[in-house]
Amino acid sequence: GESVGLHLPTLSVQEGDNSIINCAYSNSASDYFIWYKQESGKGPQFIIDIRSNMDKRQGQRVTVLLNKTVKHLSLQIAATQPGDSAVYFCAERQNNAGNMLTFGGGTRLMVKP
Amino acid sequence: GAGVSQTPSNKVTEKGKYVELRCDPISGHTALYWYRQSLGQGPEFLIYFQGTGAADDSGLPNDRFFAVRPEGSVSTLKIQRTERGDSAVYLCASSSTGIRGAFFGQGTRLTVV
Numbered sequence: 277g278e279s280v281g282l283h284l285p286t287l288s289v290q291e292g293d294n295s296i297i298n299c300a301y302s303n304s305a306s307d308y309f310i311w312y313k314q315e316s317g318k319g320p321q322f323i324i325d326i327r328s329n330m331d332k333r334q335g336q337r338v339t340v341l342l343n344k345t346v347k348h349l350s351l352q353i354a355a356t357q358p359g360d361s362a363v364y365f366c367a368e369r370q371n372n373a374g375n376m377l378t379f380g381g382g383t384r385l386m387v388k389p
Numbered sequence: 390g391a392g393v394s395q396t397p398s399n400k401v402t403e404k405g406k407y408v409e410l411r412c413d414p415i416s417g418h419t420a421l422y423w424y425r426q427s428l429g430q431g432p433e434f435l436i437y438f439q440g441t442g443a444a445d446d447s448g449l450p451n452d453r454f455f456a457v458r459p460e461g462s463v464s465t466l467k468i469q470r471t472e473r474g475d476s477a478v479y480l481c482a483s484s485s486t487g488i489r490g491a492f493f494g495q496g497t498r499l500t501v502v
Contacts, residue, residue, distance in 0.1 A: 379431030
């Protein structure tokens with residue numbers, strides 16, 4: 277079936293640099309996307325979301341970009357900090373799937389001091 | 390507490406045994422979700438409650454899995470005749486505003502030996 281996936285399983289960045297985590301999705305019926313951060317031993321934590329009628333949304337140090345033409349989602353983290361080290365998941369909701377989210381496989385972000 | 394609480398944190402059981410996993414949602418949250426996360430993968434949807442009723446149980450893998458929420462607050466995920474393939478982290482989330490505002494608990498790590 278259609279699913280959400282990620283290009284890179286591990287991303288290593290220098291502290292202070294910007295990070296970009298990518299996600300490809302294949303379900304054109306998805307209308308809503310969320311990025312989550314998951315630290316070891318903890319549940320996923322909401323970072324930022326975006327609806328399919330938008331192509332960009334900004335939060336504090338984070339920006340999500342949505343390209344529906346190529347079914348691509350990215351999370352940009354500005355001035356990456358050691359506390360940003362975690363696994364990041366994108367998740368999509370199909371527009372007829374109510375409250376069910378489909379998660380991708382995750383990207384591990386490692387921040388080097 | 391202020392967050393979603395899941396008990397136990399860890400559960401080791403023998404193949405074929407019955408287990409119950411408990412979720413205490415944030416007070417006042419009417420929506421409750423169960424997800425399952427295998428090692429190195431993103432969470433997979435199991436079931437969604439709105440109040441006391443299961444609004445969507447399409448993610449339950451088979452009839453060995455069952456969940457209840459009798460009073461619209463605490464939920465219990467029940468697994469009968471456990472199999473080694475059931476080993477995973479079981480995550481619970483609750484929300485008052487739908488999936489966007491959902492907060493996840495830390496999960497219960499189930500190991501079937």
